Structure formats: C-alpha cells, structure tokens
Amino acid sequence: xxxxxxxxxxxxxxxxxxxxxxxxxxxxxxxxxxxxxxxxxxxxxxxxxxxxxxxxxxxxxxxxxxxxxxxxxxxxxxxxxxxxxxxxxxxxxxxxxxxxxxxxxxxxxxxxxxxxxxxxxxxxxxxxxxxxxxxxxxxxxxxxxxxxxxxxxxxxxxxxxxxxxxxxxxxxxxxxxxxxxxxxxxxxxxxxxxxxxxxxxxxxxxxxxxxxxxxxxxxxxxxxxxxxxxxxxxxxxxxxxxxxxxxxxxxxxxxxxxxxxxxxxxxxxxxxxxxxxxxxxxxxxxxxxxxxxxxxxxxxxxxxxxxxxxxxxxxxxxxxxxxx
Amino acid sequence: xxxxxxxxxxxxxxxxxxxxxxxxxxxxxxxxxxxxxxxxxxxxxxxxxxxxxxxxxxxxxxxxxxxxxxxxxxxxxxxxxxxxxxxxxxxxxxxxxxxxxxxxxxxxxxxxxxxxxxxxxxxxxxxxxxxxxxxxxxxxxxxxxxxxxxxxxxxxxxxxxxxxxxxxxxxxxxxxxxxxxxxxxxxxxxxxxxxxxxxxxxxxxxxxxxxxxxxxxxxxxxxxxxxxxxxxxxxxxxxxxxxxx
Numbered sequence: 001x002x003x004x005x006x007x008x009x010x011x012x013x014x015x016x017x018x019x020x021x022x023x024x025x026x027x028x029x030x031x032x033x034x035x036x037x038x039x040x041x042x043x044x045x046x047x048x049x050x051x052x053x054x055x056x057x058x059x060x061x062x063x064x065x066x067x068x069x070x071x072x073x074x075x076x077x078x079x080x081x082x083x084x085x086x087x088x089x090x091x092x093x094x095x096x097x098x099x100x101x102x103x104x105x106x107x108x109x110x111x112x113x114x115x116x117x118x119x120x121x122x123x124x125x126x127x128x129x130x131x132x133x134x135x136x137x138x139x140x141x142x143x144x145x146x147x148x149x150x151x152x153x154x155x156x157x158x159x160x161x162x163x164x165x166x167x168x169x170x171x172x173x174x175x176x177x178x179x180x181x182x183x184x185x186x187x188x189x190x191x192x193x194x195x196x197x198x199x200x201x202x203x204x205x206x207x208x209x210x211x212x213x214x215x216x217x218x219x220x221x222x223x224x225x226x227x228x229x230x231x232x233x234x235x236x237x238x239x240x241x242x243x244x245x246x247x248x249x250x251x252x253x254x255x256x257x258x259x260x261x262x263x264x265x266x267x268x269x270x271x272x273x274x275x276x277x278x279x280x281x282x283x284x285x286x287x288x289x290x291x292x293x294x295x296x297x298x299x300x301x302x303x304x305x306x307x308x309x310x311x312x313x314x315x316x317x318x319x320x321x322x323x324x
Numbered sequence: 325x326x327x328x329x330x331x332x333x334x335x336x337x338x339x340x341x342x343x344x345x346x347x348x349x350x351x352x353x354x355x356x357x358x359x360x361x362x363x364x365x366x367x368x369x370x371x372x373x374x375x376x377x378x379x380x381x382x383x384x385x386x387x388x389x390x391x392x393x394x395x396x397x398x399x400x401x402x403x404x405x406x407x408x409x410x411x412x413x414x415x416x417x418x419x420x421x422x423x424x425x426x427x428x429x430x431x432x433x434x435x436x437x438x439x440x441x442x443x444x445x446x447x448x449x450x451x452x453x454x455x456x457x458x459x460x461x462x463x464x465x466x467x468x469x470x471x472x473x474x475x476x477x478x479x480x481x482x483x484x485x486x487x488x489x490x491x492x493x494x495x496x497x498x499x500x501x502x503x504x505x506x507x508x509x510x511x512x513x514x515x516x517x518x519x520x521x522x523x524x525x526x527x528x529x530x531x532x533x534x535x536x537x538x539x540x541x542x543x544x545x546x547x548x549x550x551x552x553x554x555x556x557x558x559x560x561x562x563x564x565x566x567x568x569x
Contacts, residue, residue: 010483098481101451105461135443135535144536190486190487253442272338275337299544300566309552316557
C-alpha cells in the first residue's frame with residue numbers, strides 16, 4: 001500500500017507535527033508492506049527534504065512552482081491530490097494543524113475519499129478500516145469506519161511519537177499544473193509572534209484563569225512558561241474579558257490541546273474547559289478553592305492562592321533548570 | 325448580496341456526554357440542543373454585512389425535524405429564510421454534498437460555516453463545500469468585510485494571523501473573534517414564526533464514514549495533593565515521578 005503524507009513546512013522548516021505525521025505513515029507502511037511518499041509544498045532546501053527519510057519517508061515529492069509561494073487551500077490540496085493520483089496511493093495523512101485542516105477536506109473531495117479528522121490511533125484493519133478520533137471536544141472517543149478505497153486522515157498533533165528510521169529518501173520534483181486562475185485568494189500579510197511556541201503543538205502548557213485577577217499579573221504566567229519552555233493558555237472568561245487573546249483560549253469553544261503537561265492556575269475546571277484539556281498526559285491544578293472541580297481531573301494539586309503558590313513554583317523551576 | 329450560513333444543531337456545552345445502544349448512539353435524553361456557537365457567530369457576521377450593504381441571509385441545516393427549534397432561533401436572530409435538508413447528518417462528506425447540491429443553483433455571493441461543530445469537531449464541511457462548489461475556502465476567519473466585490477479576511481494560522489483577499493464567491497469558516505453573538509429580541513422571535521422555512525429532501529449521496537462505537541475516557545486516578553508551603557516540590561515531582569519535564 002502506498003501512503004502519501006503532507007510534509008508541512010513553515011518558512012522552509014518542517015514542523016514537529018510533520019515529523020510525527022511522517023513517522024505515523026512509516027509505521028503504517030511497515031505493518032502493511034507499504035511505502036511512504038512525503039509531499040513537500042513550497043521552497044525547502046534539499047538537505048531538509050532529505051531529512052524526511054530519517055523519519056521513514058521512502059520518497060519525497062516536492063512542488064515548488066510560484067503558485068505555492070504562499071499558502072492557498074486550493075493550490076495545496078490540488079498538489080496533494082495530484083501526488084496521490086500519481087502514485088495510486090490509498091491513504092493520505094496530514095497533521096490536524098490550521099493548514100492541514102484546510103487542505104485535508106479539499107483533497108478528500110477531489111479524491112472522493114472518506115475523511116476523518118482528529119485521529120488519535122493507528123488504523124485497525126481486522127474488520128474493514130477503522131480509526132479512533134476524539135469527539136465532543138475531548139469528552140469522548142469514537143471509532144470510525146471508513147468505506148472508501150482512498151482515505152484521508154488528519155491526525156492530532158502530540159498524539160504520536162516521532163520515530164527515527166534509517167531510510168534515505170529520493171527527492172523528485174513535481175508539477176501539478178496549477179494555473180494562477182485556479183487560485184482565488186491573495187495573501188496580504190502574515191504575522192507570527194516570533195519565538196512563541198504554537199499552543200496546539202506545545203508539549204508543556206501553563207494556563208491561567210480568573211484567579212489571576214487581571215491581565216497585569218500575567219507576567220507571572222509568562223515567566224513560569226518561559227522557564228519551563230511552555231506555551232501559555234487561558235480559560236474562556238479570561239479571553240472573553242480580553243485579558244488574553246482568544247487564540248490562547250482552550251476548552252470546548254476554544255482550542256483542544258493534548259500536551260504532556262498542563263498546569264492550570266486559578267481555573268475552576270468547568271466541564272467546557274476540561275473538555276479541551278482532559279487528553280493532557282499530566283494535569284496540575286492550582287486553585288485556592290479545595291472544592292474546585294479541576295482537582296478531580298488533575299494528577300497533582302495545590303490548594304492555595306496563585307499569588308502565593310506561583311513564586312514558589314517559579315523559584316523551584318529556575319533552580320531545576322539551572323541544575324540541568 | 326446573497327449569503328448562505330450553514331448551521332448545525334449541537335448539544336449545549338454543559339452536556340455530560342453519555343451513550344446508549346451499547347455505546348453506539350449519543351444519549352440525547354435531557355440534553356439541551358443549541359445552534360453550534362461558531363455557526364451563530366457566522367450568522368451574526370453575515371447579518372452585520374447584509375444590514376450594511378443590503379442583501380439576504382439564508383440559513384441551511386442538514387437534519388431531521390428535531391433541529392427546527394435551532395433553525396427558528398436563527399430566524400429570530402435575523403436570518404431572512406431557512407432551508408432544512410431532511411436527513412440525518414451522517415458525516416461531513418454527506419452534509420457538505422447535500423449543502424453543495426442545494427447551493428449550486430442559488431448563486432450565493434459567499435457561504436459561511438462555523439470553524440467546527442462542538443459535538444463532532446471535524447471542521448471539514450467548509451473545505452469539502454469549497455471543493456464541491458469549486459470555490460476557495462478560508463478556514464478559521466476572525467474578520468471579514470466585503471469591499472468593492474472583494475472579501476478582506478483575517479484568519480488564524482499556526483502561531484499567528486494572516487490577512488488575505490479573496491474574490492467572490494467563496495466559503496469561509498468562523499472563528500471565535502469574528503463578532504459578538506446577538507441575542508434575539510421579542511420582535512425577532514415573533515417574526516421568526518412566519519419566516520419561510522423550506523424543507524427539501526436529500527439528494528442521493530451516501531456517507532463515506534460511520535461511527536461504529538463511542539467510548540468515554542477512563543476516569544483519572546486520585547489527585548496527589550502538595551502542601552502550599554511546599555509548592556516548589558511540584559517541579560521535582562513533575563521531573564522524577566511524572567517525567568514530563
């Protein structure tokens with residue numbers, strides 16, 4: 001079986017979620033006597049393209065025409081579908097990032113493929129084709145059967161390990177023959193906060209709620225996050241009051257995340273919030289209310305005022321980091 | 325301006341999820357259903373645009389008769405007319421195909437959906453619809469204006485924000501910041517009763533995927549409490565015991 005995997009890059013660098021996706025595809029290929037072709041779109045150095053072999057790609061197909069200079073769901077999905085048809089691939093893997101989510105459905109529609117997003121398991125072949133995904137914003141899992149010959153899976157970042165293998169991938173230049181007239185969007189400006197870890201990909205997350213009393217106290221959260229190398233997040237009330245940008249809001253109507261560590265400070269743990277974070281591997285709750293529902297969902301808890309607890313945790317984190 | 329907003333009918337965010345029929349069906353007993361919050365933002369923004377520039381907003385839902393209270397609420401918020409495609413929304417592909425079949429002959433200037441539904445979280449309908457209708461699709465938009473026949477949009481990207489222009493027609497999916505939800509007033513609620521709600525039968529197309537069973541996450545073990553005086557010990561436990569830092 002041939003597997004196509006979308007190797008997403010940002011400014012010419014592959015993302016961690018890309019290596020997860022390639023590793024995921026390689027493991028499926030290994031158990032099916034299959035092969036993996038990674039599709040890279042836009043300008044990436046040959047050295048970096050070859051690196052995809054390290055995670056199990058047998059082949060790298062690269063699309064570098066002018067139409068791919070900025071992201072467009074129309075052009076990128078056409079390239080991915082082009083590669084799939086070209087190789088007669090049966091499975092297409094993308095990471096469930098913002099870009100991945102944009103192109104996955106368009107690719108599926110072009111290939112008449114069944115699509116599952118939010119995938120958190122390897123496919124099960126014993127009785128047709130099944131994968132597990134999260135539903136109800138993490139409140140539950142669902143097993144989904146796919147009955148089309150071509151399948152598209154959008155896998156959740158931070159759900160699968162990066163696995164190294166010693167393959168060397170052949171690089172091949174491709175052209176999907178996309179005309180300028182096929183693209184209806186024009187990118188005007190891209191603004192990224194430099195040096196910040198994207199929340200959806202972060203392994204460690206420090207998050208806070210109304211217990212912080214106001215946006216002026218957020219430096220305490222940012223300090224702890226910086227020392228730990230974590231991303232920052234917040235609860236819904238905090239983003240509703242514009243203390244923090246909405247892009248930091250985790251929960252049922254915000255972002256669902258799956259870090260290794262989630263530290264919740266001054267967040268009570270409403271069901272909607274827990275939905276977005278309950279898949280985290282380890283949860284720490286810090287709250288002055290011993291009855292806060294978060295303690296029922298947490299692995300570690302400290303009952304205490306954030307302003308008393310945080311300096312102690314920060315000091316210990318600094319000592320720990322400098323000792324490393 | 326002729327705008328289509330796709331709405332889905334979802335369990336309220338406070339719902340405690342459970343299942344019936346040997347974990348194959350979502351238990352709707354005692355569950356309050358609402359318009360998917362992102363779809364409601366899409367609807368509100370569509371109304372703001374058509375109120376300023378003239379035009380009509382149609383809402384479409386793929387669902388059985390039980391979704392009509394949500395559709396009526398969309399009309400109360402201000403949508404001009406509604407269409408319900410009378411079918412169980414089996415998967416994203418099925419839903420998108422039904423909406424595409426309906427929208428094909430209607431010449432909408434643009435189509436909005438929510439970023440994802442808060443029940444199945446697929447986030448796939450906007451992209452599928454875009455491809456099926458041969459239109460661009462822009463996901464997770466936080467701003468939209470139509471100026472001189474061109475859409476000016478902002479969307480969330482990984483770790484940032486992108487401003488982009490797009491020609492009409494197009495499909496876009498609403499993110500939280502797009503606008504503030506609008507609460508229907510009494511006049512809107514009264515007017516909604518007589519606004520047109522057309523029911524059309526589904527057109528062919530079958531689902532490509534099917535949920536075979538659900539499972540609730542395993543309950544967490546006991547929470548290990550750390551004394552506040554000893555709060556710094558947390559770091560050591562996270563390193564030596566939990567092994568996450």
